[in-house]
């Protein structure tokens with residue numbers, strides 16, 4: 001925050017000097033000074049768009065008179081127009097009216113839904129900027145939302161300031177962008193079980209996802225150390241199971257209203273929440289609440305350590321499936337997204353037969369409540385439905401999913417696990433998958449990463465953040481930025497349009513944005529800041 005304030009003071013001081021110099025020039029009886037030409041920066045977009053053509057030298061300048069024109073009868077499109085207006089109003093102080101196209105006032109920024117442009121896909125958009133107008137067209141509201149993130153990144157970084165800024169120009173370079181994502185699933189996962197994160201903290205993370213055009217937030221809602229969402233039919237899950245976290249802190253949980261607030265906040269940014277309840281393992285918090293669900297006669301207590309693989313539901317008890325049914329039913333009812341994540345990883349205390357029987361039965365329960373199942377790659381030991389998705393994280397075992405027509409989300413730990421340390425001197429994070437610098441996260445192609453897995457087999461990519469060492473969202477951000485923007489580009493940009501040297505120089509220009517936004521980040525020596 002201090003950095004941000006001092007940056008704004010620098011900007012202010014510059015504005016005052018510019019004013020004094022201009023005044024002195026006007027005092028002499030000579031021709032008026034030429035109108036200052038705005039500095040037009042080349043676009044520094046992350047993720048890089050599928051296609052971009054710049055018109056050299058020209059730009060659109062936002063002024064006090066600029067308005068945004070949208071079809072105001074479409075509430076969703078209007079809300080997107082209002083989001084862009086709010087972004088511009090904050091640092092500029094300009095009124096930025098949002099009006100319907102028939103109104104002649106202002107309206108030089110035009111957002112238009114064009115369902116007939118179906119070749120743009122569900123999240124694509126076309127952006128045309130000239131000196132006269134900014135025209136954004138998409139076949140869906142999600143495309144318009146992704147497009148306004150591009151407009152945002154094309155504006156000077158001062159657009160992110162929370163405070164008024166004196167600038168002579170707010171330009172957007174003249175260009176044409178036609179853009180859509182490579183993969184349908186571009187996700188991040190946040191482990192709210194090992195440490196609990198408040199609703200506001202989760203929303204702060206969603207804001208980062210939105211800026212980089214990510215569209216899935218997977219919430220790891222239960223693990224050995226904590227159960228983090230109220231299940232009305234099983235009240236002890238949170239009454240008892242939420243009471244601690246790694247290191248023995250107080251833990252916490254979301255009411256169903258809290259969870260719905262997160263879902264709504266994400267939805268307004270065209271981000272799908274994927275809830276995960278990890279089972280049959282990673283379940284100690286649930287067993288501490290309902291000891292009858294364990295096979296052991298010794299009641300388990302709450303756990304605040306970090307070992308894995310030792311807890312399991314008693315999969316041979318019928319009561320276990322009534323429990324799973326309650327949990328899946330209640331969470332599915334408040335989850336508009338199509339997926340329910342069952343975890344399924346690191347089960348060391350069941351036979352393969354027991355594990356497979358459990359996963360297949362739970363798959364039926366998830367489907368019964370209208371959701372598609374997703375699970376960590378271990379679930380590929382079971383017979384999967386074609387709608388089920390396997391999430392690769394550690395090996396090539398996920399390829400077994402392909403025989404069932406199931407698809408994969410790739411989260412390879414040495415590339416996409418944001419809880420891995422950057423280098424041996426990184427204070428936060430773990431290193432079981434090695435050290436993961438920004439280039440490691442960027443420089444890989446999902447379509448060639450695994451033998452036998454082609455582009456068509458992959459729904460997308462996801463960057464998980466496990467929170468054993470992370471006690472607040474600032475710590476999460478330190479590990480996520482800049483690797484999450486790197487994964488965002490892996491998921492969005494066509495492989496042929498990606499290049500590390502180009503990426504790292506674009507990435508460097510985002511640093512003042514992060515400073516303005518108050519988000520923490522790692523100043524990697526690989527990036528030319």
Ligand code: ACM
Pocket residue numbers: 345346376393
């Ligand atoms: C995992 O990292 N245990 C999925």
